[in-house]
Amino acid sequence: MPLLPLQEIQLLHNYVCQSVNDPKRIQILYALYDEPRHVTALAELLDMPQPTVSRHLALLRQRLLVTAERSGPAVVYRLSDPRIVDVLEQMRSILREVLERQAEVLDEQSE
Amino acid sequence: MPLLPLQEIQLLHNYVCQSVNDPKRIQILYALYDEPRHVTALAELLDMPQPTVSRHLALLRQRLLVTAERSGPAVVYRLSDPRIVDVLEQMRSILREVLERQAEVLDEQSE
DNA sequence: TGGACGTATGCGGATGTGCGAATAAGCGAA
């Protein structure tokens, strides 16, 4: 795999990496993976103030990771591409492994 | 997939998401995927000041995504788990798709 | 031990990000 051109790295960072760089946004992505929801439902489920949820959703929508659709007075949000949660799961898997490896090293040192 | 406990989301964010939330760190991860390198080699390859590279590496090492090994006066860094670059590639794939979808929508609107 | 090479760190400033509180704006029903 060749090194990526800087421009492409910028895109990757601006759109995707920044989007997942907030715990609340990660929560929102998981919640939308479960099923599409409207703003108030998300706010109640995740115990966040409505303006906070709305702001995070606006950011995710701007980054094209979620789409919004009006349903009466409410606005239902859904993931543009559910694979974004697969990515988060892969990150978790990597994290689990490196933490375990770290634990082993500490064990060996204490022997 | 159940919603994740907040604590696990925090871990995910602190270790992995934050790590990839900087264009220069993404460049470094790709460069180390290519092959393990020492600080100065990275600095020259990526055209960054040495202290900048060193600081980013320190962060990545603290997050357990890279490991450091002394080799004479130099310190060789390598990826703890190459799958981190697979994750970045998956992000790129998702980004490419949503951007294409966006382009289609704009085309339809202009017809 | 002194010097050269390679790496890490401290500091100050600039920039970016998230939040609370209040409020504006959009939609639907009567």
Add this chain to the structure above:
DNA sequence: TTCGCTTATTCGCACATCCGCATACGTCCA
């Protein structure tokens, strides 16, 4: 149009992050 519900936005502040510069630290070898 007016009210009620839902969502979006504005403002000000607190906090984190990144960088350049200078410098300290580590290691090796003469």
